[in-house]
Amino acid sequence: MDSEIQRIRRERWLQSQKKNDDESTSDAKRRNVSPALRTQSWLEDLNADAQTKDEKKDIETEEDSKPAAKVIKKARVKAPNKPSSVKETCIDLTNSDDDDDIVVLDATSKTSLKRKQPRNALDEDVKVESTSSSSAPISKNNEIMPFSICTYNIWFERPNPSARMTEIARLISEQSPRPTFIGLQEVTPELLSHLSPLLRSLGYDIKFQRGVTYGVALCVLTEDYEGGRALNDSKMRQKHPMGRILEFGFEEFPSSRMARGIMWVRAEVDSIGGEVLFTTTHLESYIPSNDGSREREQQIKIASEFCLAKLRQTRSVKMAFITGDLNWDDERVRSKGTNKVLLSLIPHRNLGIQQWSDAWLDANPGEAGFTYDSKENPMLKGSMRRRFDRCIVCFRDEEMFAPTQAELIGKDAIAGLQWQKLKYNREGKPTGEVDNRPLAASDHFGLLVTIGKKQHFKSKNMTKNKPRK
Numbered sequence: 194m195d196s197e198i199q200r201i202r203r204e205r206w207l208q209s210q211k212k213n214d215d216e217s218t219s220d221a222k223r224r225n226v227s228p229a230l231r232t233q234s235w236l237e238d239l240n241a242d243a244q245t246k247d248e249k250k251d252i253e254t255e256e257d258s259k260p261a262a263k264v265i266k267k268a269r270v271k272a273p274n275k276p277s278s279v280k281e282t283c284i285d286l287t288n289s290d291d292d293d294d295i296v297v298l299d300a301t302s303k304t305s306l307k308r309k310q311p312r313n314a315l316d317e318d319v320k321v322e323s324t325s326s327s328s329a330p331i332s333k334n335n336e337i338m339p340f341s342i343c344t345y346n347i348w349f350e351r352p353n354p355s356a357r358m359t360e361i362a363r364l365i366s367e368q369s370p371r372p373t374f375i376g377l378q379e380v381t382p383e384l385l386s387h388l389s390p391l392l393r394s395l396g397y398d399i400k401f402q403r404g405v406t407y408g409v410a411l412c413v414l415t416e417d418y419e420g421g422r423a424l425n426d427s428k429m430r431q432k433h434p435m436g437r438i439l440e441f442g443f444e445e446f447p448s449s450r451m452a453r454g455i456m457w458v459r460a461e462v463d464s465i466g467g468e469v470l471f472t473t474t475h476l477e478s479y480i481p482s483n484d485g486s487r488e489r490e491q492q493i494k495i496a497s498e499f500c501l502a503k504l505r506q507t508r509s510v511k512m513a514f515i516t517g518d519l520n521w522d523d524e525r526v527r528s529k530g531t532n533k534v535l536l537s538l539i540p541h542r543n544l545g546i547q548q549w550s551d552a553w554l555d556a557n558p559g560e561a562g563f564t565y566d567s568k569e570n571p572m573l574k575g576s577m578r579r580r581f582d583r584c585i586v587c588f589r590d591e592e593m594f595a596p597t598q599a600e601l602i603g604k605d606a607i608a609g610l611q612w613q614k615l616k617y618n619r620e621g622k623p624t625g626e627v628d629n630r631p632l633a634a635s636d637h638f639g640l641l642v643t644i645g646k647k648q649h650f651k652s653k654n655m656t657k658n659k660p661r662k
Contacts, residue, residue, distance in 0.1 A: 338464035339597065339645035340434040343372040344473060344516035344582055346564075346637035347388070349379040349407040352612045353632060355387050360634040362391035364602050368641060371395070371433040373462060375412040376473025376516040385410065396433075400441055402456060409473050409517065411456045413438055436460035436469065444499065446477075446492045453477055455496045459503065459510065465594070467511040470503050472496065474517040486531040489520060490538055497539040497549065497585075504546055504589070511592050512644070516584045518637065524561075524580055535583070545590050552584040552596035552642040564601065564638045571606040571631040584642045597645040601638040606631035 347361060365372060375392075380401055389399055398415050402408030413436045438460050445454035457472040476492050477485035493515070500513035522530040541548040553562045564582035567575040588594050612632040616624045 337466065337646060338434055339370065339643050340373045340462060340464055341368060341370055341641060341643045342374045342376075342471065342514060342516065342584065343368075343602075343639055343641045344376040344378075344518075344584060345603070345639035346378040346475070346518040346582060346635060347380060347384055348635040348637065349381050349384070350636075351383070352614075353607075353610055354384055356607055356610055357632070357634050358384060358387035358391065360607050361603065361639070362388065362395065364634070364639065365392070366395055368602075369432070370643075371414060372641065373414050373434050373436050374458070374460075374469070374471040374514070376456075376471070377410040377412070378473070378475040378518040379407050380410045381407045396435070398438060400456065400458065402443055402452075402454070405452045408452070409454075409456050409475055411441070411458055411471070411473050413458060413460055413471075415460075434462055434464035436462045439468065446488075446495060448488045448491045449477060450488075451477060453492065455499060455515075457499070457503075459507065461509075465511060468507065468509045470500055470507075470510050470513040472500065472513070472515050472517075474515065474519070476517070476519045476521070478520055484531050485520065486522070489532060493519065493521075493535065493538060500587070501540065501543055501546065504587075505543075510589075512586060512588045512594060514584060514586050516582075516640075518581050519583050520581055521583060522579060522581075526578070535585070539585075547588045547590055547592075549585050549587045550596070552586055553580070553599045553640070555596045556599035556642070562599070562601065562640075564640055565636065566638065569604060570633055570636065570638070572612055572633045573636060574630075582637055582640050584640055586642075586644075593647045594644055595647040596642050598643040600641050602641050603634040603637075603639045606633050 343365065345361065347358070365375065375397070377388075380388075385401060392399060392412055396414050397412040399410060399412050401410035414433060415435050415437060436458075438458055441456075441458040443454055443456045445452065453475055455472050455474045457470065459468055459470050461468050474492070474496060477488035479485055496515050500515060504510050504513055519535070521532050521535055523532045523534050524530060536549060536551060539549050553560075561578070562580050563569070563578040565573075565577065565579045567573040567577045584596075584599070586596065610632040612630045614628045614630055616626040616628055618624055
């Protein structure tokens with residue numbers, strides 16, 4: 194009997210030793226793998242460890258954020274792997290044939306998307322700057338430098354996700370300066386698996402909404418993000434202003450039936466000598482039973498109040514942004530929109546804080562700026578033209594900043610690719626026919642805004658109308 198027990202104990206000991214040896218070998222392989230391939234394991238491990246880090250960050254910043262947190266209901270996602278319980282019906286705008294007609298699709302079917310492995314950023318022909326790995330401290334630049342921000346609805350549909358995300362990363366990489374902050378909407382796990390390693394190779398730290406079919410994500414160009422390449426070369430910092438994340442979070446809108454909310458980050462930006470509050474959101478979408486206008490109007494008020502509370506709470510914050518796909522409909526040409534004028538709904542004046550302004554209207558007065566444009570986007574048909582995607586901003590009274598430039602990116606089709614779009618009837622049922630169209634990065638254009646010194650601001654129209662001598 195004793196010998197049998199000893200034999201069993203020895204077998205268990207041998208099994209434990211073999212398991213330890215296998216784990217050691219796996220760790221050694223992981224350490225020797227190239228940085229590009231490590232992005233694959235990073236994405237797989239992200240859901241496992243990001244929640245723990247977020248909860249730790251929440252505890253550290255909870256006391257500081259209490260005044261602002263009272264504005265809206267806290268709704269941080271607790272379970273990263275928990276599937277979304279929100280049954281959401283959203284609109285496929287690409288089927289629109291006139292200014293008002295829409296075709297409805299059920300977005301819940303997207304929950305079965307298979308997550309693909311991320312690809313090597315260098316294999317996707319994305320331009321990546323060569324940087325130094327030196328960790329020496331860099332002195333702050335006393336001269337105020339312009340910096341840019343971007344908002345982009347990347348389209349949750351599935352055609353050629355790798356090629357489309359590569360195109361978006363390429364567009365970001367070619368901007369000068371590269372956007373310090375990026376807000377993304379309609380981010381699915383599949384799209385994130387392609388886009389994350391590309392943006393990380395460009396120096397971005399990425400935060401994203403978890404537990405939903407598709408949500409929002411927020412990217413900050415920073416030298417101290419975990420993993421990837423540290424962009425702390427002094428020349429790189431002068432060319433592309435960077436941010437240091439101080440706190441971030443996600444707040445769900447109480448009135449949303451679609452798990453919509455505001456994702457935010459407070460970050461120190463050396464080039465302006467202060468902090469920026471950057472937020473991104475995707476306001477309520479259209480559904481057959483309700484166009485969502487009332488919810489959107491409530492949500493924009495909540496978002497603006499949240500930002501103002503942060504500005505009052507933290508004196509070092511110089512400016513606040515609300516960016517994203519606002520689904521705002523107040524600028525139709527042929528008919529009346531469903532929403533009131535955006536800036537008329539949010540507080541215009543607060544003590545020590547300037548009124549909110551629309552970056553596109555400031556930089557391009559008189560220009561339409563349609564970000565969803567069936568006339569200009571090569572993959573769309575119909576006549577729907579809307580400025581759904583916006584950037585609104587407010588500054589402190591003493592700050593001499595302004596939106597100096599606003600432009601649309603991603604307007605061209607991707608060379609050599611076609612989208613075989615299934616046709617649907619007005620009831621939203623497939624007809625079995627296919628329409629071959631050019632494929633662009635998204636059905637929306639990206640909005641890129643540059644912030645600079647107010648005294649240097651000259652709009653395009655002011656330049657065009659300048660009289661000749």
